[in-house]
Amino acid sequence: MILSPELECMNRKDLRVLQFARLKNLIEKIYANVPFYKEKFDALGLKPSDIRCLEDIKKLPFTTKDDLRQTYPYGLLAVPQSEIVEIHMSSGTTGLPVVNAYTQADMDQWTEGMGRTLSGAGATRNDTVQNAYGYGLFTGGMGVHYGTQRIGATVIPISSGNTEKQLMLMRDFHSTLFTCTPSYALYMAEKAESMGINVHDLPVRAGCFGAEPWSENMRKEIEKAWNIKAYDIYGLTEITGPGVAFECEAQDGMHFNEDLWYPEIIDPETGEPLPDGEKGELVITTILKEGTPLIRYRTRDITYIMKEACSCGRTTRKIHRLFGRTDDLLILRGVNVFPSQIEHALIEIQGVQPNYLIVVDRSEKTHLDDVELHVEVSIDQFSDETRGMEALRSKIEAVMKSKLGISVKVKLVEPMSIERSIGKAKRVIDKRNLYNKD
Amino acid sequence: MGIQQISIFLENTAGRIADVTGVLKDAGINLRAIMIADTADFGILRVIADDSEKALAVLKEHKFTTRTTDVLAVHISDAVGSLHEVLTIFDKHEINIEYIYASLEKTGQSAVIIFKIEDCKKAKEVLCDIGFDCIDSF
Numbered sequence: 001m002i003l004s005p006e007l008e009c010m011n012r013k014d015l016r017v018l019q020f021a022r023l024k025n026l027i028e029k030i031y032a033n034v035p036f037y038k039e040k041f042d043a044l045g046l047k048p049s050d051i052r053c054l055e056d057i058k059k060l061p062f063t064t065k066d067d068l069r070q071t072y073p074y075g076l077l078a079v080p081q082s083e084i085v086e087i088h089m090s091s092g093t094t095g096l097p098v099v100n101a102y103t104q105a106d107m108d109q110w111t112e113g114m115g116r117t118l119s120g121a122g123a124t125r126n127d128t129v130q131n132a133y134g135y136g137l138f139t140g141g142m143g144v145h146y147g148t149q150r151i152g153a154t155v156i157p158i159s160s161g162n163t164e165k166q167l168m169l170m171r172d173f174h175s176t177l178f179t180c181t182p183s184y185a186l187y188m189a190e191k192a193e194s195m196g197i198n199v200h201d202l203p204v205r206a207g208c209f210g211a212e213p214w215s216e217n218m219r220k221e222i223e224k225a226w227n228i229k230a231y232d233i234y235g236l237t238e239i240t241g242p243g244v245a246f247e248c249e250a251q252d253g254m255h256f257n258e259d260l261w262y263p264e265i266i267d268p269e270t271g272e273p274l275p276d277g278e279k280g281e282l283v284i285t286t287i288l289k290e291g292t293p294l295i296r297y298r299t300r301d302i303t304y305i306m307k308e309a310c311s312c313g314r315t316t317r318k319i320h321r322l323f324g325r326t327d328d329l330l331i332l333r334g335v336n337v338f339p340s341q342i343e344h345a346l347i348e349i350q351g352v353q354p355n356y357l358i359v360v361d362r363s364e365k366t367h368l369d370d371v372e373l374h375v376e377v378s379i380d381q382f383s384d385e386t387r388g389m390e391a392l393r394s395k396i397e398a399v400m401k402s403k404l405g406i407s408v409k410v411k412l413v414e415p416m417s418i419e420r421s422i423g424k425a426k427r428v429i430d431k432r433n434l435y436n437k438d
Numbered sequence: 439m440g441i442q443q444i445s446i447f448l449e450n451t452a453g454r455i456a457d458v459t460g461v462l463k464d465a466g467i468n469l470r471a472i473m474i475a476d477t478a479d480f481g482i483l484r485v486i487a488d489d490s491e492k493a494l495a496v497l498k499e500h501k502f503t504t505r506t507t508d509v510l511a512v513h514i515s516d517a518v519g520s521l522h523e524v525l526t527i528f529d530k531h532e533i534n535i536e537y538i539y540a541s542l543e544k545t546g547q548s549a550v551i552i553f554k555i556e557d558c559k560k561a562k563e564v565l566c567d568i569g570f571d572c573i574d575s576f
Contacts, residue, residue: 377447377503384445384507384554385536386475386482411479414449416501 003119003151004112007259008314015315019262020054022287027051027060030293033078036071037061037295057264057285058273062296065098068238072096076292079103084291088139090237090336100139100237101291107146109288113235113243113257114147120246120255121206121231123177125152130170130204132180132188133211134160134334139241140211144179147243153177160184163191167202174203181334182214182222182230186367189225200227208233210242212331213322213434219251232321238297239284245319253306253318262287263319264296265305268326276305281326282319300326330428332360332369335406339427342373345403349396350378357418361431369432371408373400376415440508440558441574442490443471446483447503450476458483458502465496470576471511471541471552486511486541486552488576510553510561511541513571521551527568528553533561541576550576 002008010018027048030037040061041047050059074081085104089097102110123129129148133140141159148155156169160180166188169175180188185207192199204226210233222230234254235242244261245254256263261284265274268281282299302323310318330337339358346354355376363370375396383389393410400408419426448454455474462469462485471486487493490506497504514520528535534556541550550573555561562572 379503379505382445382447382503382505384443384482384484384505386477389447389480389482390477412447413480414447415503417449 001119001122001124002312002314003116005313008116008255008257008316010259010315012315015259016054018259019287022259023054023057023262023285024048024051026285026287026289026293027295030078030295034076034293036067036075057262057296060285060295062271062283062298063294064298065238065300068098069096073099074101076294077101078293079290086142087137088142088237088241089137097137098238099292100240103290106240106289106291109260110143110240110243111146111150113240113260114143115150115243116255116257117208117233117243117246118144118147118151118153118177120248121177121208121229122249123148123151123153123206127151127176128154128156128173130156130158130166130173130175130178132158132160132166132178132184133242139235139237140179140334143235143241143243144208163188164195167192167195167197167199170202170204171197176203177206177208178204179208181212182209182218183212183333183362183367183369185209185222185230186218186225189222190365190367199225204228206231208242208246210234211334213324215434216321217433234319234322236299238294239286239299240289244284248310248312248314250311253310253320255310255312255314255316255318256305258316260288261285263305263317265303268298268302274304276317277307279304279320279323300329302326328428330358330360330430332371332404333406335404337404337406341404342400343427345399346375346396349399350375350381355415355418356427358428359431360428371406372411373408374411374413374418376418377412378415440562441486441511441552441576443507443509443552443554444485444487444490444494444497445505445507446485446497447505448481448483450479450481455481455483457500458485458497461496461500461502462487462493465492467493467496469542471539471550473537473539473552475537484539486576507554508558510555510558510565511550511573511576512553512565513548513573514551515548524551524565524570527564528555528561531560531564533557533564 031048083103084101086102089099131144133144135141145155189199206229208231219230231247233242234245245256247254264283265280266283267274274280282301282303283296285296286293303319306318328339357374359372361370381392393412396410468488469485473484475482536554539552541552543550565572
């Protein structure tokens with residue numbers, strides 16, 4: 001079902017008029033209230049009045065994740081702090097977190113986006129939504145929570161983990177829809193088997209999965225294991241959290257909530273906009289955002305905007321399931337990790353430029369990401385005793401756990417044993433095959 | 439002071455020990471003692487060579503991760519209880535042993551036992567005072 005047909009099924013021409021009005025208003029506000037953006041505009045000799053049509057958006061400067069870090073914590077605030085009602089930030093990033101500050105109106109948009117997302121998966125007020133995304137600073141848990149309230153469904157705010165209890169509540173409270181990372185959905189199904197619960201006997205009929213990359217094959221596996229429909233959802237903390245784009249019953253691309261967030265696809269090398277149907281980097285402008293609005297935010301996610309109209313009746317354009325990223329971000333068990341974070345931690349321990357290799361695989365048994373870090377032992381660190389070497393390994397593991405927030409298995413390897421490459425070093429072997437598809 | 443032992447860090451992969459012995463063989467180096475300490479992922483190969491300096495040089499040349507350690511080599515008669523006697527002496531003097539292994543001796547009358555001890559000098563003095571034969575080279 002469609003939550004807000006007046007907006008989601010709007011005539012495209014009217015939608016563009018609405019988008020432009022919102023964009024125009026946003027630009028004027030940030031030029032007046034956010035020094036960071038005023039400086040960017042001034043450097044380009046750009047005035048808000050230079051933006052005369054929606055296409056002029058390409059004249060505007062980009063915003064990058066780095067910009068967000070440099071303006072931490074409140075540098076991008078466009079309203080007095082008293083207007084802010086909630087704050088979220090991204091997990092496990094290098095140094096400073098990336099912050100999103102919401103006014104009440106921003107919360108309403110997020111709630112609307114997530115309400116539409118759950119509706120896209122067929123949820124109504126009669127449903128019970130078991131929300132197994134983590135609650136807290138992470139946007140996943142709270143985002144889904146607000147969305148269920150928007151549609152009036154019953155929410156079970158169980159948060160992530162505690163699989164046995166998940167299954168127990170699912171059975172006892174007749175959860176009809178659940179939300180978590182796709183890998184956790186598969187893990188739960190197997191755990192159920194070992195507990196003697198047949199998940200096909202549970203009333204669950206759909207799930208909304210995201211927060212980590214997954215493939216079309218994985219969708220098929222989840223759907224088969226649970227006998228449910230598995231829907232892909234898209235969002236990011238910087239923009240709002242989950243709820244930016246979602247799949248409808250067609251399960252063919254994610255409807256972008258264009259009246260709330262304006263999408264563009266650009267060539268990541270040149271920054272030039274690309275037409276619909278062409279693959280490139282997704283760039284988003286938060287046209288309605290009040291707290292920490294972003295102009296042309298570079299998501300680093302690779303996709304394309306689909307040209308075809310959808311059979312569901314929504315007129316909002318769809319983005320294709322993600323193809324990958326333009327940077328080397330690794331999403332490990334739902335946590336964002338850049339290889340450079342691992343490198344910095346190793347430099348702290350080893351005191352020299354480390355040689356390392358990150359090997360990521362998805363366990364066939366648990367469907368969770370297994371991370372193995374190969375570290376070349378430096379001569380200085382080589383101890384004649386196994387005890388000393390084991391201590392070194394434990395130390396690296398402990399530091400990784402505290403810096404990255406995930407468990408990493410460390411393997412000490414001989415110097416020069418990790419393959420050297422000319423130019424950019426190959427630091428990651430990802431065997432998960434996340435973006436394989438179609 | 440003691441005997442120089444060479445430790446080599448090795449990954450647990452097939453043929454890796456043979457890589458070491460190959461390098462030593464090509465350099466004409468004879469081994470006097472050898473032992474390996476292993477874990478699931480890696481091993482530490484400890485050797486005593488007839489020409490320690492040369493062995494070290496060729497191993498480094500072949501990019502092996504090496505470290506030298508002083509160890510104590512003691513002649514012990516090939517008889518029941520003789521090792522126990524030495525260990526009892528160490529115990530009495532509160533000398534901690536990190537590891538022990540035997541060397542390759544041909545005489546048949548005695549064995550040379552290698553001790554890795556934190557305070558190698560003290561252990562040597564203690565044994566020599568009692569009349570043990572601590573050797574300085576093979």
